[in-house]
Amino acid sequence: MATLRKINERHQITIPPSILRDAGLPSAGLYSIEAKEGKIILEPQEIKGKDLEEEDWKALEAFIRKQVDSGEWTQYPNPQAAKSHFKRLRK
Numbered sequence: 479m480a481t482l483r484k485i486n487e488r489h490q491i492t493i494p495p496s497i498l499r500d501a502g503l504p505s506a507g508l509y510s511i512e513a514k515e516g517k518i519i520l521e522p523q524e525i526k527g528k529d530l531e532e533e534d535w536k537a538l539e540a541f542i543r544k545q546v547d548s549g550e551w552t553q554y555p556n557p558q559a560a561k562s563h564f565k566r567l568r569k
Contacts, residue, residue, distance in 0.1 A: 481494055481496075481497060488549055503520070503522055504522055507522055507523075507524075508522070508523045508524070508557065509521060509522055509523060510523050510556070510557075523557050534564075534565075534568065537568065538564050541564065541567070
């Protein structure tokens with residue numbers, strides 16, 4: 479069943495847990511998002527391998543939170559590009 483949701487001024491939308499459950503998607507995690515044929519497609523993603531240490535993951539999380547809170551962020555074509563960019567920033 480379709481659910482009506484408002485996209486707020488920061489371009490955010492809340493996806494009801496029931497929709498995620500019905501689609502078989504995890505309720506939290508990393509998703510790729512794209513527009514295709516007039517629809518928005520979400521796909522769960524997993525960063526494979528442990529190229530980053532625990533400290534780096536925490537710093538990455540803080541970096542992302544800062545971008546989200548400021549309303550400004552960098553768009554990456556895939557998780558690997560984001561990871562590579564973050565590694566360059568950490569040097």
